C-alpha cells in the first residue's frame with residue numbers, strides 16, 4: 001500500500017522552503033540578538049541560571065539582558081542607564097531576573113513552615129506596572145515559571161476586570177512581586193488596608209512611555225503619592241526602572257518629575273554604547289562618573305527625540321495605498337492571499353476602535369463568497385478558512401483571557417484587535433501585522449509591528465494608507481522607519497474571477513479592479529441580508545469616523561476629516577450609503593454626551609459640551625448640510641459649534 005500523499009504538494013514544498021529560510025534567518029540574526037556570554041557571568045544566582053535554562057529554555061542572555069542585568073544588579077547607586085532595545089528582544093527577563101536574584105536571598109522558609117509569618121513576608125517588594133490586562137497576565141505567567149524553585153517568593157497580580165475581593169484576600173496573604181495595571185492598583189492603595197507596601201525596593205514601568213504619557217498620568221501621580229519615593233521600611237531609595245522600545249524625551253521629562261534616578265531600558269537611538277562600556281559604567285559609583293554619564297545620557301535622550309526608532313532589522317515593512325471605498329475588499333483579499341500562501345499563518349490586524357473590530361470579526365466569521373455569482377456553479381464557501389479571534393477593551397474579562405491564551409497557542413489564526421494588543425504581548429510565531437487603521441504616533445506604529453519578527457524571527461508588516469494620507473510615510477521616515485510599496489495589483493490579479501485570471505494591464509485603478517468590484521458587491525449584498533452585521537457596520541462606521549477626528553497634533557494635517565468622502569467610508573464598511581444622521585448622532589451620544597430625543601414637536605438635538613452649552617432645536621426634521629462640520633462640532637470645538645450650528649442643519653420642509 002502506498003503512503004497517503006499530501007493534497008497540496010506545492011504548499012508542502014513552500015512550507016519546507018519557508019522553514020529552511022527561517023532557520024537561515026534565525027542563524028544570521030543571532031549575532032544581533034544574543035550576547036556572547038552566559039547568564040552566570042552576569043552575576044545571577046546559579047539556581048536562577050538553571051531555571052532560565054531548564055524551565056525557560058534560554059541558553060544565553062540576549063544583548064539587552066547582558067546590558068541591563070549587571071546595571072540593575074548593581075543596585076540603587078547607579079544613575080540613569082540607557083540600553084537600546086527593539087521590540088521582542090527580551091526586556092522582561094532583563095528586569096525580572098535581577099529582582100528574583102535579590103529576593104532569593106530572603107529565604108523565610110523556616111518561619112513559614114512554623115506557621116509564624118514574619119512581617120517581611122507580607123510586604124510587597126517589587127511592583128511591575130503595565131498598561132494592559134493581557135500584559136499583566138503575561139508577566140505574571142513568566143514570573144510563575146521563573147519562581148518554580150523559589151517558592152518563598154510569592155508573585156501576584158491585580159488588574160481591572162478581576163474580582164476585588166479575591167485580590168484583597170491575596171494581598172492580605174502577601175505578595176513579594178506584584179504585577180498591576182495602574183487603575184486597580186490605585187484602588188487597592190486607597191481601599192485595601194491589608195496591602196502592605198512600605199518595603200517596595202523596585203518599581204518597574206513596563207511600556208513606560210505608554211503608562212506615563214497616556215491616560216494613566218493622573219493615576220501614576222496618585223500611586224507615587226501613596227507609596228512615596230523611598231522604601232519606607234529602611235528609608236533607602238528605590239530603584240525605578242523604565243522599559244520600552246520607544247522611550248523618548250517626553251517620557252524622560254515625566255520620569256524626571258515623578259521618579260528619582262530612573263533606570264531606562266530600551267532607549268532608542270542608533271548610537272548605543274558597546275556592551276563593555278555599559279558594563280563598566282554599571283560598576284562605577286563615583287560622583288564624577290555619574291555626572292559624566294548624566295551629561296552623556298542626557299544628550300542621548302535628546303538625540304532620541306528626533307532620532308530613529310529601533311525596529312527589528314529582519315522585519316519587512318510595507319505600505320499599501322488604497323482608495324477609501326476599496327479598503328474592505330482589499331483587506332479581505334490580502335488576508336485570503338496571505339492565509340492561502342502558507343498553511344500556518346498567524347496574522348494580527350489592528351483597528352482603531354472596538355466597534356470596528358467587532359464588525360470585521362463578525363463579517364469574516366460568516367461571510368460566504370462565490371466568484372461565479374448567479375451561475376449554476378454558484379457554490380458559496382466561507383471566504384476565510386482559518387480560525388479567527390478578536391480582542392478589545394469592551395470585551396468581558398473572561399473572553400479577553402480566553403482569546404489571549406488561545407491565540408498564543410494556535411499555529412494558524414487571525415486576530416482582530418485594537419491597540420490593546422499593541423504593547424508588549426508576546427504571541428509566538430506571528431508572521432504578519434496589518435495596520436488597517438493607521439496607528440497615529442510613530443511609537444504606536446513601532447509597537448504594533450513589534451508583535452512580529454520577535455527575537456530574530458522573520459516577519460512582515462503592512463500599513464494601509466489612503467492616497468490622501470500618504471504623507472504619513474514622511475512622518476515615519478523622520479524616525480528612521482521606511483516602508484516599501486506592497487505589490488497589490490499582483491495580489492488582486494492572482495484571484496480567479498469567473499474562472500479567468502485578471503489581466504494586469506487593463507485595470508490600474510484599484511477600486512475598478514474586477515475582483516474588487518465583484519467582492520464589494522458581494523459584501524454589500526451580504527450585509528443587507530444580515531441585520532445584525534448591518535448594525536455592527538453602522539456602529540463601526542460611526543466610531544471609525546469619530547476616531548479619525550481624534551488624531552492628535554501634527555497628525556491632524558495628515559488625517560483630515562474634511563478630506564474624507566463619507567460615502568466611501570461607508571463602502572469600507574460594506575454599506576451602500578452612509579448611515580442617517582439620527583444613527584450617527586445616536587452613536588456619538590454614547591461617546592460625547594450628545595443626545596437626540598423625540599420631543600413633542602419632532603426631533604430634538606441637544607449638544608452638551610464643556611463648558612456646557614445646551615442647544616435645543618425644535619424642528620420637525622433636520623437635514624445635514626456638511627457632515628464634516630458636524631463632526632468638527634462633535635470634537636468639542638465650542639466656538640465652531642456656536643458659529644456653525646445654525647448653518648449645519650436646516651428644515652427639510
Ligand SMILES: Nc1ncnc2c1ncn2[C@@H]1O[C@H](COP(=O)(O)OP(=O)(O)OP(=O)(O)O)[C@@H](O)[C@H]1O
Nearest residue numbers: 058060061062087088089090091092245424426455
Ligand atoms: N535569553 C533568551 N533566550 C531565548 N529566548 C528569550 C530570551 N529572553 C527572552 N526570550 C524570549 O524572547 C521573546 C521576547 O521577549 P520579551 O517579551 O521580554 O521582549 P520585549 O523586549 O519585552 O518585547 P516588547 O518590546 O514587545 O515588549 C519571548 O518569547 C521570550 O520568551
